[in-house]
Ligand SMILES: O=C[C@H](O)[C@H](O)COP(=O)(O)O
């Protein structure tokens with residue numbers, strides 16, 4: 420690979436595993452370099468074009484999935500349930516807010532986690548923190564927690580399996596609009612959000628019947644464009660999966676359509692920012708409440724110097740209590756600079772707290788409040804609220820509190836299954852989609 424693509428190696432890279440055996444890592448990297456791409460550069464360009472429409476105010480991003488995917492979680496049921504939930508959310512947004520929705524999974528590659536502490540202590544025993552299935556295991560044993568580079572290969576194969584299922588579901592009939600009821604069948608009787616969705620699905624059915632009677636039955640009603648994304652945290656992995664596109668001669672990280680830089684690794688002069696500057700995928704950068712206008716402008720200069728539409732999304736994660744204070748100046752000054760960015764709201768990561776039981780959790784009300792703040796800020800500035808980025812699962816877990824079928828703090832232990840941060844369950848995700856649609860309509 421060209422020297423330019425290796426320039427990140429000279430810079431500090433935060434949050435990288437301490438691999439015990441560098442030789443083993445190098446052998447794995449060589450294998451990864453020989454494996455086929457998971458996505459094609461042309462598909463990344465298609466997503467870039469869709470994100471350009473978002474930056475122009477013509478479409479809305481729905482990006483979401485697990486906080487941390489696991490190898491064990493790459494099953495047909497789990498993937499289908501996540502996809503189903505995301506499709507239902509997208510339908511709510513498309514139909515109720517009348518906006519095209521760009522669908523991006525935190526799926527097929529979200530296997531690495533930045534951590535606030537390098538180690539975890541339980542009953543006096545200190546072990547390396549879990550950093551995602553791509554790095555080590557969740558079990559609290561020295562064996563599981565020791566970083567193992569073979570896991571990078573497993574992450575590749577698990578991504579391939581997941582992506583294959585996603586492609587089959589989205590192109591093979593499951594995502595057909597005539598299935599709007601079928602996606603909800605197991606859900607309608609038991610949840611307020613499911614009942615609300617059913618009403619909307621009936622209206623869609625009628626609209627479809629009307630269109631068919633008029634002779635209109637476009638391809639878009641039968642298949643769905645769905646893109647993959649992850650935090651490109653472990654640079655040895657994402658670098659090994661970077662390929663030169665034969666059409667253009669330019670490098671793309673072909674492990675996912677879109678990759679993002681996390682809040683903990685977006686420092687100016689960091690290895691992550693350098694690596695991202697050299698790949699041509701559409702990219703995101705998470706921006707927390709301490710982001711200065713200068714930080715944002717320097718990131719734009721480095722990551723999108725040609726102001727290419729759709730190339731850069733800023734994913735803000737301020738927290739419900741801070742967004743109204745910190746977001747306006749950022750959006751105002753970035754917009755005044757002429758930079759074209761898509762603004763996406765991550766209402767999860769600024770709203771995590773520890774419940775008395777010790778579970779990390781989030782309140783759906785805080786999530787909704789941050790999203791409302793995001794819309795208020797953009798409405799006041801005349802800019803476009805471009806999308807949401809969430810952690811959710813298609814299963815009925817009890818990890819976040821609140822929602823139409825309210826989960827309280829005492830319920831958290833019932834089904835707390837996340838490998839890292841708490842996710843919205845299916846009902847909470849649909850509650851959120853309905854609220855976002857209302858906010859979008861009135862923006
Ligand atoms: O998902 C994001 C981070 O990996 C996560 O918030 C880190 O959490 P920690 O503070 O438990 O390390």
Ligand SMILES: C=C(OP(=O)(O)O)C(=O)O
Nearest residue numbers: 533681682683705736768
């Ligand atoms: C770590 C994450 O978020 P952030 O970088 O915003 O903390 C994440 O999205 O998994």
